[in-house]
Amino acid sequence: MTDSAKPPGRFEIFNTLGRAVQQFVPRTEGVVQLYACGPTVYDYATIGNFRTFILVDVLRRTLDALGYQVRHVMNITDVGHLASDADEGEDKMLAGARREGRTVWDIAQFYTDRFFADADALNILRPDVVAKATDHIDDMIALIRRLEAHGFTYVAGGNVFFDVARFSRYGELALLDRQQLQAGARISVDRSKRNPEDFGLWFTRSKFEDQAMIWDSPWGRGYPGWHIECSAMAMRYLAEQFDIHCGGIDLIPVHHTNEIAQAEAALGIEANDPQRWVNYWCHGEFLLVNGAKMSKSKGNWVTIGQLQEDGYDALDYRYFVLGAHYRAHQNFTMRALDAARAARAGLVSRVAALARAAGIDAPGAVADGGHAHPAANEALAHAAHDLAMPRVLARLWQLVKSDSDDPECTLRAVAAIDRVLGLKLLQSAASALADDTRSDPDVDALVRERDEARRRRDFARADAIRTQLAAQGIELRDAATGTVWQRAAALPERDR
RNA sequence: GGCGCCGUACCCAAGAGGUAAGGGAGAGGUCUGCAAAACCUUUAUGCACCGGUUCGAUUCCGGUCGGCGCCUCCA
Secondary structure, eight states: OOOOOOOOOOEEEEEETTTOOOOOOSBTTEEEEEEEEOTTTSSOOOOHHHHHHHHHHHHHHHHHHHHHHEEEEEEOSSSOOOOOOOOOOOHHHHHHHHEEEESSHHHHHHHHHHHHHHHHHTTTTOOOOOGGGGGGGGHHHHHHHHHHTTOEEETTTEEEEEEGOOTTTTTTTTTTOOOTTTTTSSSSTTOOOTTTEEEEEEOOOOOOOOOOOOOOOTTTBEESSSSSHHHHOOOOOOOOEEEEEEEEGGGGIIIIHHHHHHHHHHTOOOOOOOSEEEEEEEEEEEEEETTTETTTTTOOOOHHHHHHHHHHHHHHHHHHHHTTTTTTEEEEHHHHHHHHHHHHHHHHHHHHHHHHHHSOGGGGHHHHHTOSSHHHHHHHHHHBBBBHHHHHHHHHHHHSSSSOOOHHHHHHHHHHHHHHHHHHHHHHHHHHHHHHOOOOOOHHHHHHHHHHHHHHHHHHHHHHHHHHHHHEEEEEEEEEEEEEEOOOOOOOOOOO
C-alpha cells in the first residue's frame, strides 16, 4: 500500500475547462473530491456507458495509487426527465415503466441493481457515496431557492427556469457561441422561455397525467429539472467547491454547461473569479460500434450481459477499453473484443507462470510491491500522465515477457500495475493455477490409461482416448511434467 | 449555419520535431509419436493527400479529401 507519509505523486489531467493537459492541484493537499455523473436507471446501461465508468474508475485508482485520498461520489438518476424543456417527448422513467408494466420505482430499483452487477463484473470500484436523485429533492429545492434569491430564475408557464442571460460565462466549458447556436435546429423551443438556452429547474406542468414522481415545492407540486440533481448532490456530499467532475463527452454542451451556470450562480462566483465551482472537468470520448455511435435511440446498443451470454468475461471488455486512450474515439467490434480476450488470457497465463516459478500457490494474495520495481514506477508514471492506459499495458507486457531471476518480485510489480488497471490479474492467475490440480476420477483414469498406451507406443489407443475425451469437451496437453487436461472453454460464436 | 474530434500495418491501437509502443491475427521455427499448449523469430523506409516552416515532420502551420460527433435526451 502507498506510504501515506509521502506526498502524493505528480498527476496531470486534460481539463475540458481550458482544453489542455494540466498539472492537477487539489483544493486540499493530498485529498481529491471527485464527482461522476451516474446512470439514468430506466434501462440497461450500455457498454458505451461503461466505457466512461471505467475511465472514472481508472482515474480514481490512479489517484489512489499516487497516494491521494479520494472521495468519490456518484448519482443515480432515478427521476424521470422529459426529452426537452418544451415538455415534449417522453419521460424515460415512465416509458420504461409502461414498457415493462411496472412502477417507476420498481424500474429504478431493477436497473440500479443491474448497473451495479455489471459494474462489479467489470471490477469497477463502488463510489464512496451513491446518491439517488429522489432522495435529495430537498437539496435541489434549496439550491433553486438560492438561485432565486440571487435573481437567476424566473417563472413562466408554471415552470421555474434558469435565466442564462444573467450568467455571462454561460457556455464557456463547451466553447459555445450563443449567437451562433441554431436554437431549435432539431427541436422546437418552448415559447415561454426568454432564451432558448434557458433550462428548467422545477416543473409543475407536465403533459403526463400519470406522472408518478412529484413532490411539493415552493413553486407548486412537481418535479425537478434535469441538471439540478448533480449540482445539489455534489455540493452536499463533497464541498460547495470541489476538484474533479467527470462524465461522458456528450454531457459537455448541455448538462455540464448548465451545471456550471446554476452552481456558480448560486455560489456567487463572479465571471472574473479564478475560483471555480469545479476546477477540473474530465470527459470520456464515445465508444463507436462498427464505426457509428451507439445510442439507445438507434437501437445498436450492446450490454455487458450480452457479451457475457456470448461467452466473454466482463474483464475482456475492460481490457479492450484500456487499450485505447480515453480521449480518443474507440471502435467496438467483435473482432476487437476477441483480440482483447486473447490478450487478457495471455497476460493471465504469463502471470500464472510467474507464480509457478515463484512457488506461489495463491498469487491473489501477493501484495503489490509499492513502487519498488522500475516497471511499476514507469507504468504508474504513464497512468499519472493523463491516464495513458495503453502505455501502462505496453509496459506491463514488457515486464511480463522479460526474463526475471526473481519471479516473486516481478509478481509484486504486476500487482502494483494492476492496482491501476483493475484487471484482476493475480486473482485470475490464481484460478488458472487451481486448474493445474483439478481432478476427476474418470478423466484421470483415462488419462493414465492413455499415458500407459503411449509408453507402449500404442498410439492408436492413445489417440482414441484423446478423441473420446475431446467429445466430452476435454482437451489434453502433454507437458514435460505430465499430461494435463482442461475443459475447453465454451465459446458460442456469434455472427460477426 | 456554427462548433469539436479523427484519418498510423490485415484488425484494434500508442506515439514524439530526429527517424514508428503494445496486443490480436498471419507466416516461419523450436518442442512433440501425432496434436495441443508453450516459447522464439518475423510482418509499416511508412504514419490520408498537397503545400509551407525546419538541418530534419508522420509529429508544427495552411489547404484538400474522407470519417465521426455535437448544437434535443444520451456516457
